[in-house]
Amino acid sequence: MPAHPPHSPLPATLPPLSLYVHLPWCVRKCPYCDFNSHERDGDLPEAAYLAALLTDLEQELPDVQGREVTSLFFGGGTPSLLSPGFYQTLLTRLREQLPFARDIEITLEANPGTVEQDRFDGFRAAGINRLSLGVQSFNDQHLRALGRIHGGAEAIRAAGQARRAGFDNINLDLMHGLPGQTPEQALADLRQAIALAPEHISWYELTIEPNTAFYRAPPTQPDGDTLADTEMAGFDVLAEAGYGRYEVSAFARADRQCRHNLNYWTFGDYLALGAGAHGKITRPDGIYRYRKTRLPGHYLAEDGTRRCGLAPVPADELPGEFMLNALRLVAGVPAAMFPAHTGLPLDQLADALTRGRARGLLSNDPQRLACTTLGQRHLNHTLGLFLSA
Template sequence: MVNPPLSLYIHIPWCVQKCPYCDFNSHALKGEVPHDDYVRHLLSDLDADLPYAQGRCIETIFIGGGTPSLLSGAAMQALLDGVRARLPVDGKAEITMEANPGTVEAARFSAYQRAGINRISLGVQSFDAAKLQRLGRIHGPEEAIRAARLAGELGLCSFNLDLMHGLPEQSIIQALDDLKQAIALNPPHLSWYQLTIEPNTLFGSRPPALPDDDALWDIYEQGHTLLTNAGYQQYETSAYAKPGYQCRHNLNYWRFGDYLGIGCGAHGKISFPDGRIVRTAKTRHPRGYMQGNYRCRQHEVELTERPFEFFMNRFRLLEPAPRGDFSRYTGLPESKIRPQIDAALAQGYLVESPTHWQVTERGKLFLNSLLELFLAE
């Protein structure tokens, strides 16, 4: 085994209000954000995880939520300064922060940039006022456009727009109009994903009427053509980017890279020189977390589980998968999965070259069936 690249994920758990479709670890804000206290706990959490870093350099940082843009510019500066004081951070590291257009201010964005943020991900979701209201978003179309233009003017390395389709009672025309408006703002990266109804959400308990499967397929096909014609390349199930602007942090996840996770509910995955792979999870609720109870569980990934975990991530990407990465990052010889690979080839899910595996169009359609081949017996 060799150590894959190392990333850092930081979770900010608060939102102005909880969206009815959201099953992320987010909590509606009651009172003021405890900026300084939470940053202090984040850095204490990181201190406890430093042995896991093994002195390795951080190549990407992603600050997600919740709504990280609720954090003040000063708090963001203290946070990133604290990270850099504890760990080597690559001088060309991609440092992304998620932002809600309803919490965007020019002065605050500039402060984030001074702190080291060089990539912004804006949760636009739609440009239709009625749809935004139905989704429980706190911003309107004008704020989304203003935030995207501001992100484009800052001179960042990149910015992303998050956009959803398959919204309640959304027509094909409405879905494609959203996408056209997003493309017109010329983001280097677009995350375009279908709304799914998750358990333990308001939509889960009271499901809205969504477009049927035929309409969803038409939206996807026509939207994919729009994006391709506009110069975007699909590189992951729901991610499109102009050439050279793929999200490096997410690529590291899907390539079975390593990452530390700090903050409420954050997950981590770390490889060790002795061949162990350990997954960690942090306390989900801010109350418990801010009492200093950071890590709630961890477990070692057994050898029998590693093929499924590796391919569950790797086959989300549309790029060819280097065959050598399997042994490098799992510590297992390819012979351990040869029968499963042969079955995937026979069923037309994969094609194989001397150096790579590539998921076929059939493999994309039957991805769950492909992955099931690698489940431990």
């Protein structure tokens, strides 16, 4: 690949802008979790955290003045631990500072063990219009192995409560490859999720990540062949129920794909607020990534900027960064999106595309950047074509 200047070029037009807000507290740290989450110790400092988020926002505004926010995601941790009143005030203040799209998607992650009907009612009244329930499994034995604080019956009840609160866009998070889980049990979880008729299902394999309790004491999981067979059978179950696979582990009814995550996968910009949140922003001098102070106590105590690790994405890393996201999408992306969102000419991908197409890993359609079925099956290998280019 030809040499490029060390800093990223500037796209001709700005990509869409999303907002991510991190709520770092949880009731109990799950043994598989490598997110920035911290077990709460007493009452949550809602007022102090709200003030810190708003100060954080003020420091971010110069980079996004006048840009419309198309989606907002409250992630964690366990965002449903915070009160509806917290979100009512926060959303009001965010709207005062940022132009929200008329049809903005606003998602809240919720743990079935931390919500009751009145909280769902309050979240919906605050303006949250999409709910992501962290179910993981409906099998109580497997939930205990995962360290979850809820049972299967609570997860089913929570989905019904969310519907009664007026949520018409619900995601259920499920995992397979759990300790002691048979393929039949994994598919039973899927069928139970489908019976609840969510608009979206995230179904992914339990992976053991560094810096987790499971990494230090790995559980026994099904073997690789069993995992692969379970996955393929699950794809069939979801497809038969009308859930289209549009990303590696995301399945949705028609027109119910998660717009916030789609913005990540198409290399859009995302503003980050909250302890440990990560952001990407296009500035007049290039494309930058950054993160926020990680520990909640430090984030709350910070007097100056909470942004740290701000660095331009080097031009020679942009192809890999873009394709690492875009090829997660089953249909890929329009080829024109690469120059539009990176500022680089499409021919920067030419060598890797030629090699991938020759091996049957990438689509031959010159108008799209997409994997073939074989390329999806060997996604890490396919992505390596661009990371090593």
